[in-house]
Amino acid sequence: xxxxxxxxxxxxxxxxxxxxxxxxxxxxxxxxxxxxxxxxxxxxxxxxxxxxxxxxxxxxxxxxxxxxxxxxxxxxxxxxxxxxxxxxxxxxxxxxxxxxxxxxxxxxxxxxxxxxxxxxxxxxxxxxxxxxxxxxxxxxxxxxxxxxxxxxxxxx
Numbered sequence: 001x002x003x004x005x006x007x008x009x010x011x012x013x014x015x016x017x018x019x020x021x022x023x024x025x026x027x028x029x030x031x032x033x034x035x036x037x038x039x040x041x042x043x044x045x046x047x048x049x050x051x052x053x054x055x056x057x058x059x060x061x062x063x064x065x066x067x068x069x070x071x072x073x074x075x076x077x078x079x080x081x082x083x084x085x086x087x088x089x090x091x092x093x094x095x096x097x098x099x100x101x102x103x104x105x106x107x108x109x110x111x112x113x114x115x116x117x118x119x120x121x122x123x124x125x126x127x128x129x130x131x132x133x134x135x136x137x138x139x140x141x142x143x144x145x146x147x148x149x150x151x152x153x154x155x156x
Contacts, residue, residue, distance in 0.1 A: 001028060001029050001030075001031060001103075002023055002028055002029070002030045002031070003018055003031050003033050003053065004031070004033040004034050004035065004053075004091055005030060006019070006035070006048065008034045008035050009090045013044075013045070013047065013048050016130065017047055017048050018049075018050040019048075020048050020049060024037060024050060029050035029051060029078065030048070030049050030050050030051075031050065031052060031053050031078075032045050032048075032049045032051075032053065032097065033052075033053040033055075033082070033145045034051050034061055035096070036052045036053060036054060036055075036058070036059070036068065037058055037059055037069075038059060038060070038064065038068070039059075039064070039067040039068045039070070039071035040071075042068060042071045042072055042075060042077070043071070043075070046075045046076075046077060047075065050077065050078055050081065051072070051077045051078030051079060051080055051102065051103075052068065052072050052077055052078075052079060052109045053080040053081075053086045053105075054068045054072070054079060054080065054081055054082065054097075054101075055081075055084060055094075056077060056084055056090060056094055056097075057083070057084055057086060057090065058084075062093055062096075062097075063146060065081075065097055069097065069100045069101075070134040073100075078102045078103070078104065079100055079101040079102060079103075080101055080103040080104065080105065081094050081095075081097045081098050081100075081103075081104045081105075081106065082094075082104070082105045082106070083103040083105065083106050083107075083108040084113075085108045085111045085112060085120055086108040086109060087109060087112065087116070087117055087119070088109040088118070088119055088120070088122060088142070089115045089117075089118050089122075089142060089144075090108065090109070091106045091107075091108060091109045091122075091123070092122035092123055092135075092141065092142050093140060094106045095122070095123040095132055095134060095140070096134070096140050098132060098134075104132065106132065106154075111149070117145070118141035118144060118145060119143060119144045119145060120142070120143050120145060121135065121137065121141055121142055121143045122135050122140055122141045122142040123135055123140075123141065131152055
């Protein structure tokens with residue numbers, strides 16, 4: 001997989017279409033990342049990528065991510081659900097979108113301390129099988145930690 005091989009803003013996409021074709025001939029998919037911020041932004045890059053990396057914090061939240069997924073699928077593109085560095089709450093929201101995706105990269109919570117997390121529970125990593133297991137609890141399955149949540153909101 002090749003992620004965002006082109007600049008965010010491009011005037012002439014023709015050479016990047018050739019890059020996509022060359023990559024796909026070698027069995028590599030090309031995914032847009034930084035170029036995807038809204039469902040509308042996907043339209044302009046549809047011919048230069050195999051798929052799009054949709055990040056909740058980049059596109060505007062859960063509902064906006066659903067709109068991006070819908071647009072990508074309408075255009076025949078693969079979907080990758082990704083995340084930047086973020087809390088377990090954010091990763092759980094991303095995990096809820098993974099059934100609509102071919103790939104996911106939701107390890108952003110592993111890069112911050114447990115003490116800064118606003119919640120516990122939710123999805124689990126099955127490292128042995130290489131899968132994410134969705135929670136069977138209500139919603140995304142998280143339990144908020146009240147005292148941490150109050151402190152967390154001061155910084156949001």
